[in-house]
Amino acid sequence: MGASDDATKLGYQVMKSLVEGGFPGRIFPVNPGRNEVWGLPAYAAVGEIPNKVDLAIMAVPARHVMRVLADCRTKRVPGALVITAGFKEIEDKSGGRLQEEIARFATDAGIAIIGPNTFGLLDVHGSLNASFTPELSRLEPGGIGFVSQSGGISHLVGFISMREHIGFSKVVGLGNRCNVEFSHLVDYLAEDPDTRVIALYIEGLDTPRTLIETCARLRGKKPVVVYKAGRSGASDKASQFHTGSLAGSYEIYRGAFRQARMLTVESAEELLDTAHVLATCPLPKGNAVAVLSGQAGLGMVASDVCAREGLALPPFSPLTRNRIEALLPPLSIRSNPVDLGPAWANPDAARGIVEAALEDTKVHSVILCMVYASVNRTAAHEMAKVIRNSARRKPVLTCFCAPPGLWEEDIAEVLESGGANFPTPDRAGRALGNLVRYSQIVNGKRIRRGRSRTSGNSPNGKKPAG
Amino acid sequence: MGASDDATKLGYQVMKSLVEGGFPGRIFPVNPGRNEVWGLPAYAAVGEIPNKVDLAIMAVPARHVMRVLADCRTKRVPGALVITAGFKEIEDKSGGRLQEEIARFATDAGIAIIGPNTFGLLDVHGSLNASFTPELSRLEPGGIGFVSQSGGISHLVGFISMREHIGFSKVVGLGNRCNVEFSHLVDYLAEDPDTRVIALYIEGLDTPRTLIETCARLRGKKPVVVYKAGRSGASDKASQFHTGSLAGSYEIYRGAFRQARMLTVESAEELLDTAHVLATCPLPKGNAVAVLSGQAGLGMVASDVCAREGLALPPFSPLTRNRIEALLPPLSIRSNPVDLGPAWANPDAARGIVEAALEDTKVHSVILCMVYASVNRTAAHEMAKVIRNSARRKPVLTCFCAPPGLWEEDIAEVLESGGANFPTPDRAGRALGNLVRYSQIVNGKRIRRGRSRTSGNSPNGKKPAG
Numbered sequence: 001m002g003a004s005d006d007a008t009k010l011g012y013q014v015m016k017s018l019v020e021g022g023f024p025g026r027i028f029p030v031n032p033g034r035n036e037v038w039g040l041p042a043y044a045a046v047g048e049i050p051n052k053v054d055l056a057i058m059a060v061p062a063r064h065v066m067r068v069l070a071d072c073r074t075k076r077v078p079g080a081l082v083i084t085a086g087f088k089e090i091e092d093k094s095g096g097r098l099q100e101e102i103a104r105f106a107t108d109a110g111i112a113i114i115g116p117n118t119f120g121l122l123d124v125h126g127s128l129n130a131s132f133t134p135e136l137s138r139l140e141p142g143g144i145g146f147v148s149q150s151g152g153i154s155h156l157v158g159f160i161s162m163r164e165h166i167g168f169s170k171v172v173g174l175g176n177r178c179n180v181e182f183s184h185l186v187d188y189l190a191e192d193p194d195t196r197v198i199a200l201y202i203e204g205l206d207t208p209r210t211l212i213e214t215c216a217r218l219r220g221k222k223p224v225v226v227y228k229a230g231r232s233g234a235s236d237k238a239s240q241f242h243t244g245s246l247a248g249s250y251e252i253y254r255g256a257f258r259q260a261r262m263l264t265v266e267s268a269e270e271l272l273d274t275a276h277v278l279a280t281c282p283l284p285k286g287n288a289v290a291v292l293s294g295q296a297g298l299g300m301v302a303s304d305v306c307a308r309e310g311l312a313l314p315p316f317s318p319l320t321r322n323r324i325e326a327l328l329p330p331l332s333i334r335s336n337p338v339d340l341g342p343a344w345a346n347p348d349a350a351r352g353i354v355e356a357a358l359e360d361t362k363v364h365s366v367i368l369c370m371v372y373a374s375v376n377r378t379a380a381h382e383m384a385k386v387i388r389n390s391a392r393r394k395p396v397l398t399c400f401c402a403p404p405g406l407w408e409e410d411i412a413e414v415l416e417s418g419g420a421n422f423p424t425p426d427r428a429g430r431a432l433g434n435l436v437r438y439s440q441i442v443n444g445k446r447i448r449r450g451r452s453r454t455s456g457n458s459p460n461g462k463k464p465a466g
Numbered sequence: 467m468g469a470s471d472d473a474t475k476l477g478y479q480v481m482k483s484l485v486e487g488g489f490p491g492r493i494f495p496v497n498p499g500r501n502e503v504w505g506l507p508a509y510a511a512v513g514e515i516p517n518k519v520d521l522a523i524m525a526v527p528a529r530h531v532m533r534v535l536a537d538c539r540t541k542r543v544p545g546a547l548v549i550t551a552g553f554k555e556i557e558d559k560s561g562g563r564l565q566e567e568i569a570r571f572a573t574d575a576g577i578a579i580i581g582p583n584t585f586g587l588l589d590v591h592g593s594l595n596a597s598f599t600p601e602l603s604r605l606e607p608g609g610i611g612f613v614s615q616s617g618g619i620s621h622l623v624g625f626i627s628m629r630e631h632i633g634f635s636k637v638v639g640l641g642n643r644c645n646v647e648f649s650h651l652v653d654y655l656a657e658d659p660d661t662r663v664i665a666l667y668i669e670g671l672d673t674p675r676t677l678i679e680t681c682a683r684l685r686g687k688k689p690v691v692v693y694k695a696g697r698s699g700a701s702d703k704a705s706q707f708h709t710g711s712l713a714g715s716y717e718i719y720r721g722a723f724r725q726a727r728m729l730t731v732e733s734a735e736e737l738l739d740t741a742h743v744l745a746t747c748p749l750p751k752g753n754a755v756a757v758l759s760g761q762a763g764l765g766m767v768a769s770d771v772c773a774r775e776g777l778a779l780p781p782f783s784p785l786t787r788n789r790i791e792a793l794l795p796p797l798s799i800r801s802n803p804v805d806l807g808p809a810w811a812n813p814d815a816a817r818g819i820v821e822a823a824l825e826d827t828k829v830h831s832v833i834l835c836m837v838y839a840s841v842n843r844t845a846a847h848e849m850a851k852v853i854r855n856s857a858r859r860k861p862v863l864t865c866f867c868a869p870p871g872l873w874e875e876d877i878a879e880v881l882e883s884g885g886a887n888f889p890t891p892d893r894a895g896r897a898l899g900n901l902v903r904y905s906q907i908v909n910g911k912r913i914r915r916g917r918s919r920t921s922g923n924s925p926n927g928k929k930p931a932g
C-alpha cells in the first residue's frame with residue numbers, strides 16, 4: 001500500500017527493496033492512481049488482489065492507515081507491516097489516540113502489526129526485504145535473529161555486519177509496538193530453525209515483565225543478548241518521544257535481565273559481536289584461553305583484554321609445550337600467549353602449534369590473531385583448514401586483519417571455516433568473555449570480569465582521568 | 467641492503483613498497499649477487515653507490531648487519547632502518563649481545579638506527595614507504611604521527627585507518643630500539659610541520675623517565691596520546707620476549723603519563739580515534755555537547771555514551787530552541803538530543819538546526835549522527851556544507867553510517883569538510899570525551915568520566931557480571 005514509481009516516496013524504496021531483494025513470492029503493488037508500479041500490475045485496494053495476501057506493507061500517510069487496515073480485515077490478511085510514522089511518537093496527542101484505535105481494531109480483527117513507525121523487517125534466508133532501505137538486501141544469511149526498537153541502530157548494526165560478513169536470519173524493526181511486542185518476536189525466533197541466537201536492542205518497554213518471563217521460559221534453549229539504551233536522563237527523555245516509551249531505570253532492567261538468563265551488553269557493536277560468537281561457536285567448558293598470534297603485539301593486547309574479561313591464560317601441559325617447542329625456533333614466545341611470528345614462512349608449523357593448543361585439555365578456547373598482507377598472505381589458507389577441523393569442538397575466535405578489500409578471498413575462507421572473526425583483538429576478547437559468561441549463565445554459575453574495562457580511566461569515578 | 471627480485475624475501479617486499487609507493491627520491495638496491503633489482507641498477511655494497519645516501523634500509527640476515535653498518539659509517543650514511551630480526555628479542559643471549567654491539571658501533575659512528583626487528587617506517591606526505599608491507603602505501607596523508615613498538619599493532623591501526631579515511635604524517639615501527647627511542651621520535655615529531663598529534667603504542671620502556679620528561683617539556687604544544695599494553699602478567703612476560711623490555715606496572719606508567727600531560731587510552735582503536743579527533747578538531751571550551759541525529763536511536767546511544775564520558779547535554783538557550791522549533795514539526799525530539807528525523811526530506815531545515823545548535827553559546831561541541839542510504843543520500847551533501855562552515859570554530863564529530871562501499875563519495879565529502887567521522891556513536895562519544903579531557907589537561911584542569919564505561923558489567927569487580 002503506497003507503492004510508487006516516484007523515487008522520493010517511501011513506497012518507491014519499499015518496492016525497490018522487495019523487487020531487487022529477489023523476493024521469490026508474489027508482490028502486489030497497491031496504488032489507486034496507477035495501473036502498474038515497478039513494472040508490476042497495481043491494484044486500487046488490497047480487496048482487489050485476486051490471491052491470498054500474507055503480509056500487508058503500508059507506506060501510506062498515517063490518516064489512511066485505519067481505512068487500509070479495514071480493507072485488510074475484509075481480505076483476511078493475517079499480518080501488517082506499518083512503516084508509516086506519526087503515531088504515539090509525536091508530540092500531538094492525536095498520534096497516540098490513532099495508534100490506540102489501530103491497535104484495538106487490529107487485535108479484534110486478528111491482524112498482527114509490526115510497527116507503526118518502523119523501517120521494516122527482513123527474512124534474510126527467505127530473500128524478503130520489506131523495508132525502505134534497498135541496501136539491506138545485502139545482509140548475509142546467518143544465525144542471528146535481531147529485533148530492534150530503532151531503525152537507526154538496525155541500519156548501523158546491519159552496515160557493520162555487511163563489512164564484517166556476519167549473517168542474520170531475521171531483522172525486525174518493532175517501531176512503536178502496536179500489538180506485536182518484543183516477547184512475541186522472542187517466542188517466534190525461539191522456534192525459528194534459521195535463528196541460533198536472539199539479539200535485542202531495547203529503548204523502553206511498556207510491559208517489561210512479559211519479555212522477562214518469555215526469556216526466562218527459554219531456560220537457555222536459545223541465547224538472548226540484549227543491549228538496552230536510554231540510561232542517562234537525556235536519552236530517557238528522548239526515548240519517550242522516539243517510540244512512546246519511557247526508558248526506565250537501567251539498573252532495574254539489568255537485574256531482571258540477569259534473572260531471565262539474558263546476556264546484557266554495552267553497545268550496538270558488542271551486541272553484534274556477542275550474537276556473532278554465540279551463533280558461530282560451541283560453548284566453552286571453562287574460562288581458560290590460549291592466545292596465539294602471528295605478531296606479538298596483537299597477542300599482548302589480546303592477553304590484556306582476556307585478563308580484563310576475567311578469562312585465564314593457563315600454562316600449557318608439558319605435552320603441548322613440547323609440541324610447540326618442536327615447531328618454533330628458540331627466538332619467540334612459546335608459553336601462553338604464543339608468538340607464531342617465526343612460523344610465518346612455515347604454514348605447517350603454524351598449523352601444528354594451533355592444533356597443539358586446541359588439543360590441550362587445559363585450554364577451553366582459542367584466540368588467534370593474524371595480520372595478513374603481501375608478505376604472508378598465502379598462510380591464511382592453511383589457517384582456514386585448521387579452524388575448519390577444530391572449531392566444532394572448541395571456540396576459535398580469530399582476529400584476522402588485512403588491508404581493506406585486498407585479501408577478502410582469504411579472509412572469507414576463514415569465515416566460512418566455522419570460526420568467528422573480529423576486526424580487533426579487543427572485540428575478539430570481549431566476545432569470548434561474553435561467550436564464557438553465557439555458558440556460566442546457562443549452567444547456573446556466574447563469573448565476573450577480573451578488572452573494569454576502563455581500569456586505566458577512572459573505573460569507579462574516584463580517580464580523575466587523563 | 468638485501469634488495470631482491472625473489473618474492474619470498476623481505477628485501478623483495480621492501481623494494482616493492484619503495485617503488486610502488488612512488489618514492490620521489492633515488493632508490494639504490496644493494497645486493498652483491500645482482501646487477502639489477504626491480505629494474506634498477508644494483509650495487510654490491512653501499513660504498514659503491516655514487517650518490518650521497520640518506521637512509522640505509524637493511525633486510526639482510528642478522529649476522530651481516532654489523533658488516534653492512536661498517537660500510538655505512540665509511541659512506542657517512544646518517545641513518546639506518548634495520549628491519550632484520552634476531553637480536554635482543556630472541557631467547558638465545560647472543561641476540562642481545564649482537565644488538566649491544568651494533569648500538570655501540572652505530573652511536574660511535576653517529577648513525578641513528580630505527581630497529582632492529584621492525585616492519586619499517588613511512589613518511590606518508592613524502593610518499594616514502596620503507597617497510598616490508600607494500601599495502602601500507604595506501605595510508606592517507608594526515609596529521610597523526612604514530613610511533614609504535616609493534617608491527618602488528620601498526621598494521622592493525624593502519625588497516626583500520628584506510629577503511630575509515632584517517633590520515634598519517636609519519637608511521638614508525640621502533641622495534642627493539644637500538645639507539646633511537648620513543649623520546650627521540652617525540653622530539654622529532656614535535657617539530658614536524660606535517661604532524662598535529664603524536665600517537666604512541668608502548669609495550670615496555672627501558673628508560674621511561676626520558677620519555678616522560680620529553681613529553682612534559684612539550685607542555686601541550688602538541689598533544690601526545692599513548693596506548694600502553696602489557697598490563698596483565700601474561701602480556702608482561704610476552705613483552706620481554708617481543709622487544710626485550712619488561713612492560714612494568716601499568717599504574718606507575720599511567721600516573722607518570724598524566725603528570726607529563728599525556729593522554730592515555732585503552733585500545734589501539736581508541737588511540738586512532740583520539741589522535742584523529744585531536745588532529746582534526748579545535749579544542750572545545752568546555753564539556754557541553756549538543757547531540758543531533760537523523761535517527762533517534764543513534765542520538766539516544768550517543769547521549770548515553772556522552773553521559774558515561776562525563777560530558778553534559780545542556781538544554782538549549784531560548785533563542786536556539788525557537789530556531790529549532792521553527793524548523794522541526796511538532797513530532798520530534800527538539801531539546802538536546804535533537805531528532806532531525808522529520809527534517810530528512812528538507813536539507814535546509816536540517817542545516818538550520820545544526821547551525822542553531824552550533825551557534826548556541828552554551829554548546830561547546832556537536833555530535834551529529836546520520837544513517838545514509840538510498841532514502842536520504844542526497845542530504846549528505848548539505849550536511850558537508852554545514853560542517854565545512856562550522857568545524858573550525860567548534861568541534862563537530864560525526865557518525866555518518868552508510869552501506870560499505872556504496873556512498874563513499876558522499877561520506878568522503880564530509881570527511882574533507884573538516885569534521886571528524888567515526889563508525890559508531892560510541893566511538894564518536896569516546897573520542898569527544900578524550901578531546902575534552904585533553905583540553906582540560908592543557909588548561910591544568912581535570913575532568914572525570916561520570917560513570918564507568920562498563921557500569922552495566924561489574925565496573926569495580928564487586929558485582930558479578932552476566
